[in-house]
Amino acid sequence: MRIHLVNPNTTVSMTDKIAAAARAVARPGSEILARTSAMGPASIEGYYDDALALPGLLAAIAEAESDGVDGHVIACFDDTGLEAARTLARGPVVGIGEAGFHFASLIAHRFAVVTTLSRSIPVIEANLVRYGLDRRCCAVRASEVAVLELEDAASGARGRISAEIARSVAKDGAEAVVLGCAGMADLARxxxxxxxxxxxxGVASAVTLVEALVSTGLVTSKHGAYAAPRPKAYTGLLKDFAPRES
Amino acid sequence: MRIHLVNPNTTVSMTDKIAAAARAVARPGSEILARTSAMGPASIEGYYDDALALPGLLAAIAEAESDGVDGHVIACFDDTGLEAARTLARGPVVGIGEAGFHFASLIAHRFAVVTTLSRSIPVIEANLVRYGLDRRCCAVRASEVAVLELEDAASGARGRISAEIARSVAKDGAEAVVLGCAGMADLARxxxxxxxxxxxxGVASAVTLVEALVSTGLVTSKHGAYAAPRPKAYTGLLKDFAPRES
Amino acid sequence: MRIHLVNPNTTVSMTDKIAAAARAVARPGSEILARTSAMGPASIEGYYDDALALPGLLAAIAEAESDGVDGHVIACFDDTGLEAARTLARGPVVGIGEAGFHFASLIAHRFAVVTTLSRSIPVIEANLVRYGLDRRCCAVRASEVAVLELEDAASGARGRISAEIARSVAKDGAEAVVLGCAGMADLARxxxxxxxxxxxxGVASAVTLVEALVSTGLVTSKHGAYAAPRPKAYTGLLKDFAPRES
Amino acid sequence: MRIHLVNPNTTVSMTDKIAAAARAVARPGSEILARTSAMGPASIEGYYDDALALPGLLAAIAEAESDGVDGHVIACFDDTGLEAARTLARGPVVGIGEAGFHFASLIAHRFAVVTTLSRSIPVIEANLVRYGLDRRCCAVRASEVAVLELEDAASGARGRISAEIARSVAKDGAEAVVLGCAGMADLARxxxxxxxxxxxxGVASAVTLVEALVSTGLVTSKHGAYAAPRPKAYTGLLKDFAPRES
Amino acid sequence: MRIHLVNPNTTVSMTDKIAAAARAVARPGSEILARTSAMGPASIEGYYDDALALPGLLAAIAEAESDGVDGHVIACFDDTGLEAARTLARGPVVGIGEAGFHFASLIAHRFAVVTTLSRSIPVIEANLVRYGLDRRCCAVRASEVAVLELEDAASGARGRISAEIARSVAKDGAEAVVLGCAGMADLARxxxxxxxxxxxxGVASAVTLVEALVSTGLVTSKHGAYAAPRPKAYTGLLKDFAPRES
Amino acid sequence: MRIHLVNPNTTVSMTDKIAAAARAVARPGSEILARTSAMGPASIEGYYDDALALPGLLAAIAEAESDGVDGHVIACFDDTGLEAARTLARGPVVGIGEAGFHFASLIAHRFAVVTTLSRSIPVIEANLVRYGLDRRCCAVRASEVAVLELEDAASGARGRISAEIARSVAKDGAEAVVLGCAGMADLARxxxxxxxxxxxxGVASAVTLVEALVSTGLVTSKHGAYAAPRPKAYTGLLKDFAPRES
Incomplete structure (x- = not known):
């Protein structure tokens, strides 16, 4: 099985860390094809970065599709571009945010999320509402650690994250905690x-979830929301993104 | 008052129609600065087009901000890029979808939406849930009219839209109907x-709603979700989109 | 455009303050017809006052309708009698509570409400649920300032309100705050x-919102919830309120 | 036990029918004090009638309180004035709408409501949302029978109501049906x-529910929403409704 | 009227206390048939005990049905086996948890629950969601009192429960409090x-609620969710529980 | 990896079919330990069967735990005993109903469920609400096929199921369909x-989902809802189920 893992930001060291987390849990027969986005923001922190990460993400999805992968993991906790990616993909596409939420809801009655900056809280809360899993989430907390601080061992990031986990267990009644950034993948254990x-x-969750979906033969529904994009003209900087007749 | 009206697709004839609808309702003292996106899809139909419309939309918002406009209208019924645009704007930003929903909920107990293609239904439904106004919407119906058919008088589009309105009143109990595409602006009356x-x-709704917000002196909150983007490096095709220190 | 602004309590000094707030934001061409309710409570604090404010409110709406106004603002934060008023009105009717909630949800992801007495919290919470906007409201807080204290500069009301705003920003994550009483109109800036x-x-919000609705030609739907009252006999003290054949 | 049953419309024949339904289920030791509202609409059909029924209703509640009753039933399916009545009452106050919903949710997984005119549907739907019981209600259907037609045996009202019940069982999956008007009390069996x-x-439901609450010694909470009205001046036609120091 | 009151745990002293609470509020003509479960856990604390209490509970319901009772009360706050019991019963079946929630929502705008151990919180929260009454509940708090400590006057249980009630009023805005265990029945007053x-x-609430339902002639709907079990083979330890042709 | 697959009804032929479906998707290194419940109903159709299936189910879970399995699948679409099973298990426990819902929500925007008898609809609907995934489910439809008819090739079951799938796609807008019974496992492809x-x-979904959870090292949280049962006395027929000190 070949799984495409795309880091929608352009920071290669973060892709490496994510790919290592993915390979640590992948099945023996699974090949993890890790890709760093070729354009856009160096890290994704809030709505603006999310928006500008989309072309790079979708280019990566399209490329992997023509390579014939079996499924995709979007390695940003905001689940950036999840629905758009599904319109391009034959196989399943799973975001690391949703994967973390689904897994948490299977092993705990109530879970919390500990993320990076507080500006990401609204993005995560809106996703939880969209998936329906807000009913199981007791708190979304920010550690106020910037994404790229996670790449710097001297930043004290781990301590601040740990403190928020402790608060979510003690005050919010969390029975499990989801780490709210791909860059935290190495801290979970x-x-x-x-x-x-x-x-x-979320990275480990999403990789094994895609493996699970692929094993059962499930692909993305092409009836309705995730139908292939309609062929049409695109112009300017983005003209090469135009969908073609398939 | 200067209001920026951005058509996030690249079809100029559609911008013209939208601008006319906007000017027909704007206050005497309001100037409507209409802009067509400089890059991306010719029409927005579903999640993929939505995603690729974002860079063009955000470039337009940024340009209008440096021109010192008082507020923005995003003239796509999917409210494409609404939150990202708010992180760039000082004044208010209103999408024509949300404007239509808010107005409908003020003059009717239950409203329906009649849109173009059925692939847009999930986008609209997800927006309604996000805004909380799903509780007031009794149905989202598709007329199966493609966006650019609305630019073609011979397409029979009007008849198909009218038929869905009739069904929403008779079967869904709709007391008012929101037209689900900027290209339908000329049909409402x-x-x-x-x-x-x-x-x-939605176009008329959004223009007058921005005028209303600006008149009361309200601007977009910069505390939390819509704080200005953090300065950072962007690379590749999109490197010019990098947020700078303000 | 002629806009009827009704203060559903009987305190004239409060009407004056509200009318001033309305006129400060109204368009040059708008005429604000301010009216104080001719019967009922001197201030509206909780469910009982709300109920007894209705006849005076509806008499004012009916009178303004025969004067041919274009729209109405109900200047009580509880949105007292909103739906009943809509059954009498041809044009739009907007309450200052709902106007404040709608505006807040357009410029902030999460907003708080700071109101007068804690007995008003349930009324406001129930309204938020009815409108669907509870999903965007992070807290309704009471300052324990009585409505008529707002008319008394020596009451210290402003300080107590300011303290609750500070708490809602620091503790509830509010990105914007709606002032929960018509009598606070002069404090917002x-x-x-x-x-x-x-x-x-809410007063400024509602006035400009009615202007916006009227500009677009929208009127209250007479199909369903807000159909005109059926003609029938009324008796006793209220016999003159009987709806007639139109 | 003395239970006050108030018909908030002014039609005495309807009060008689409701009182008979109440007495048919009341405990041997319960005295039903039936009262017809002394002012306002002859029947309650939609928001305007609801609003103007409130003074008469609240006068009746106040009078019964000074007679020392143990609890109150509000015999209008819209639960007109429920919260305002609770601010006046020491004992419990139950509306026939909410009583019907609560009882239905105890003997069936999903229930439907069959009411009079379609303009009452929004009132009932909003109440269900407020109580939380919308989650258990599969449909609110109108028979298009006017309230006073129920007082006329030749109107064919029963047949139209029965037809809607049949539809709610066959199409909506209703396991029980609540009759949505006090005037239908004689049809249930x-x-x-x-x-x-x-x-x-709802009449039988509310009477026995008040009996149940009174038997257990429960009274209306005076902490919060239902605290006694604050003493203040009322003017004009309604000056006698002013709350006094207790 | 004959009401079956079943304690689904096997602790007889607890049944005695519950039966006393029931008899203290029952009507003169009501006979309370109290029964202790003949098999299963000595107290019900969390999901595992809940599950193993079901056979004993359902055996008791079946036995009481053949005795011809008019209704049933399930005297465990988790409403253990409520739906299954309804499939066996002709008359109404009410759990003490739901009875407490329904009663609280009739006399207060917002209520809290104070229960025994924190492991019961998820069970209660899930029930509130199922009934729809979560919208009216502001907090579920645990006193960390084990069920059988309630049978021991020297345990200090009462003080810990009282402290949580005080917190729910002061911090959560509770206007009424539901005691979250059958074994607390003697503390309410x-x-x-x-x-x-x-x-x-909840015990007093459920007994009088069943009396109310029976007085109005209502029985459990046999159309849909609570239809009688289909006859089929059961094997092993539980073979005697097999439903027979009726 | 060793995965315990428990059929909570006592029909061995059904276990065989389920085990085959499980083995068809399991990883090479996974061992499927299939077990038929040793006591209780031959098929699970509605609340009563659900309740009486619990002791057999929990006995199987306990036995498998002492065999040291890595995770469990509960092969009944009602997710019978899911939470109780989690209190006994160290590793993850997944029900086939929830697995189907989670998988559907990852490959489609809206999904439908097609189940056996209409009496199962309330059970499924309540589960969807509990998990939060009701927001993504557009319909739960019954084929009126009894569970054991699925074991009989001549019953015409397949045709009736197929007809409901067609309706859910055409009428409900379903983009994917979940088969609502373990006995339908062989029909999906x-x-x-x-x-x-x-x-x-759901069987294939649950097996691969447990594999995924185990691969990532996740176990059931023992903090809160799923803490191990408290040691206490059990009596009668079920005395051997008493939890012991661990």
């Missing part, structure tokens, strides 16, 4: 041991 | 008379 | 500057 | 037999 | 006086 | 081809 509740990494 | 219930055009 | 987030006055 | 599902009369 | 808000016992 | 939309089998 140690934080689980530290806090005595499952701490969930 | 005649359809209102034909059906005896208010038929609402 | 100064509190906005003090707190650095938009502080919204 | 025969319609239950005819349709083979429980058909629920 | 004194705690009401202590805190000045209604403190509600 | 052919029905997918027949209808051109993904038709989802």
């Amino acid at each position: 140690a934080l689980t041991e530290e806090h005595g509740v499952p701490v969930i990494d | 005649a359809l209102t008379e034909e059906h005896g219930v208010p038929v609402i055009d | 100064a509190l906005t500057e003090e707190h650095g987030v938009p502080v919204i006055d | 025969a319609l239950t037999e005819e349709h083979g599902v429980p058909v629920i009369d | 004194a705690l009401t006086e202590e805190h000045g808000v209604p403190v509600i016992d | 052919a029905l997918t081809e027949e209808h051109g939309v993904p038709v989802i089998d």
Whole structure:
């Protein structure tokens, strides 16, 4: 099975960390094709970065499709471009945010999310409402760690994240905690041991979820929301993105 | 008052129609600065087009901001890029979809939406949930009219739209109907008379709503979700979109 | 354009303040016809006052209708009698509570309400649920300022209101705050500057919202919930309120 | 136990029918004090009638309170004035609409409501949302029978109501049906037999529900929403309604 | 009227306390048939105990049905086995949890629940969502009192429960409080006086609610969810539970 | 990896079919330990069967736990005993109903469920609400096929199921369909081809979902809802189910 893992920001060191997390849980027979977005923001922090990450993300999805992959993982916790990516893909597409939420709801009655900056809270809350899983989430907390601080061991990021996990267990009644950024993938195991509740990494969740969907033969429905884009003219900087007759 | 009206698709004839609808309702003292997106899809039909319309839309918003406009209208019924645009804008930003929903909820207990293709239904439904106004919407119906057919008088588009309005009043209990595409702006008045219930055009709604917000001195909150983008590097095709220190 | 602004309580000094707030934002061509209710409570604080304010409110709406106004603003934050007023009106009717909520949801992801007495919280919460906008409201807080204290500069009311705004920003994550009483209309601008987030006055919001609706030619739907009252006998003290054949 | 049953419209024949339904189910020791509103509409059909029924209703509640009753039933399916009445009452106050909904949700998974005119549907739907019981209601249907037609045996009202019950069982999956008007109280038993599902009369439900609450010693909470009205001046036609110091 | 009151745990002293609470509020003509489950857990604390309490509960319901009772009360706050019991019963079946929630929503705008151990919170929250009454509940709090501590006067249980009631009034805005365990039935009256808000016992609520339903002639709907079990083979330890042709 | 697959009804032929479906999708290294419940109903159709299936189910879970399995699948579409099972399990426990819902929501915007008898609809609807996924489900339809008819090739069951799938696509706007019974596991692939939309089998979904959770190292949270049962006495027929000190 060939799984395309796309980091929709352009920071290669982050792709490497994410790919390592993915390969650590992937099945023996799975090949992880990791790709860094070729254009757009170096990190995704809020709505503007989200929007400008889309062309790079969708170019990567399209390229991987022509390589014939079996499924895709979008490795940004905002689930950037999830629905648009599904219109391009034959196989399943899973975002690491939704994967974390689904997994949390299967092993705990109530879960919390600990993310980076507070400006990401509205994005995550809106996603939870869209998926319906807001009913199971007791809090979305920000550690006020910037995404690229996670790449810097000296930033003290881990301590601030750990403190928010402790608060969500003590004050919000969280039974499990989802880490709200792809760049936190390497912290899940140690934080689980530290806090005595499952701490969930969305990257591992999404990779194994795509493997699961592919194993059962499920593909993205092409009836309705995720039908292939209609062929039409695109102009200017983005003219090469125009959908063609298939 | 100077209001920026951006058509996030690249079809100039559609911008002209939208601008005419806007000017027909704008206050004497309001100047409507209509702009067609400089890049991306010729029409927006579904999630993929929505995603690729964002860079052109945000470039237009940024340009209008440096021109010192007082507010913005996003003239696509999907409210494409609404939140991202708000992070760039000082004044208010209103989408024609949300404007239509808010207006409908002020003059009717239950309203329906009649849009173009059925692939747009999920986008509209998700927006209604996000705004909370799904509780007031009794149906989202598709006329299966493609966006650019609206530019072609011989397409029979008007008849198909009218038929769905009739169904929404008779079967869904709609007390008012929102037209679900910027390209339908010229039809609202005649359809209102034909059906005896208010038929609402989002363009007129959004223009007057921005005028209203500006008159009261309200601007977009910069505390939280819509804070200005953080300065950072962008690369590749989109490198010029990088947010700078303000 | 002629807009009827009705203060559903009987305190004339409050009508004067509200009318001044309305005129400060109204368009040059708009005439604000301010009216104080001719019967009922001197201030509206909770469900009982709300109920007894209705006959005076509806008499005012009916009178203004025969004067041929274009729209109505109900200047009580509880949106007292909103739906009943709509059954009498040809043009749009907007309550200052709903106007404040709608405006807040257009310029902020999450907003709070700061009102007078805690007994008004349930009324406001129930309205938010009815409109669907509870999903965007993070808190309804009471300052424990009685309505008529707002008419008394020596009451310290402003300080208590400001303190609750500070709490809603710091603790509830509010990105904007709606002032929950018509009598606070004169405080919005100064509190906005003090707190650095938009502080919204419902009176200004409702006046400009009615102007917007009227500009687009929209009227209240007479199909369904807001159909004209059926002619029938009324008896006793209220016999003159009986609806007649139109 | 003394239970005050107030018909908030002014039609005495309807009060008689309601009182008979109440006495048919009341406990041996319960005294039903039936009262017809002394002012306002002859029947309640939509928001305007609802609003003008309030003074008469509240006068009746106040009078019964000074007579020392143990609880109140508001015999209009719109639950007209429910919250305002609770601010006046020491004991419990139950509306026949809410009583019917609560009872239906205890004996069936999903229930429907069959009411009089379609203009009452929004009132009932809004109440269901307010109580939370919309989640259990599969449909609110109108029989297009006017309230006073129920007082006229030759009107064919029963047949039209029965037809809507049949549709709600066959099409909506209703397992029980609530009759949506006090004037239908005499039909419940025969319609239950005819349709083979429980058909629920709100009057009987509310009377026995008040008896139940009183038996357990529960009274209306005076902490918060239903605190006694604050003493203040009322003017004009309604000056006698002014709350006094207690 | 004969009402079957079943304690689904096997602790007889608890049944005695519950039966006393039931008899204290029952009508003169009502006979309370109290039964202790003949098999399963000594107390019900969380999902596992809930599951294993079901056979004993359903055996008791079946036995009471053949005795010809008019209705049933399930005296566990988790409303253990409520829907399954309804498939066996002709008359109404009411759980003490739902009874407490319904009663609270009739005398207060917002209520809290104070229960035993925190592991019961998810069960109660899920029930509130299922009934729709979560919209009226402002908090579910655990006193961390084990069920059988309530049988021991020296345990200090009452003090811990009282402290949580005080918190729910002061912090959560509760206007009434529901006691979240059958074993707290004897505390309601004194705690009401202590805190000045209604403190509600589910046992008294459920008994009088069943009396109310029976008085109006309502029975459990046999159309849909609560149809009688289909006859089929059961094997092993539970073979005697097999439903037979009726 | 060792996965325990429990059929909570006692029909061995059904277990065989389910185990085959499970093994067809399981990873090479996974061992499927299929178990038929040793006590209770031959098929699960509605609330009563659900309740009596619990002891057999929980006995199977406990036994598998002492065998040291890595995770469990509950092969009944009602997700019978899901939460109780989680209190016994160290590893993850997934029901086939929830697995089907989660998978459907990842490959389609809106999905429908086609189940056996209409009495199962309320159970499924309540589960969807509990999981939050009701927001994504457009219809739950019954084929009126009894569970054991699925074991009989001559019953015409397949045709009736196929007809409901066709209706859900044409009328409800379903983009994918979840088969609502473990006994339909062998039909998914052919029905997918027949209808051109993904038709989802919960057994395959649940098996691969448990594999995914186990691969990532996630276990059931023991903080809160799913803490191990408290040791206590159980009596009568079920005395051996008493939880012991661990």
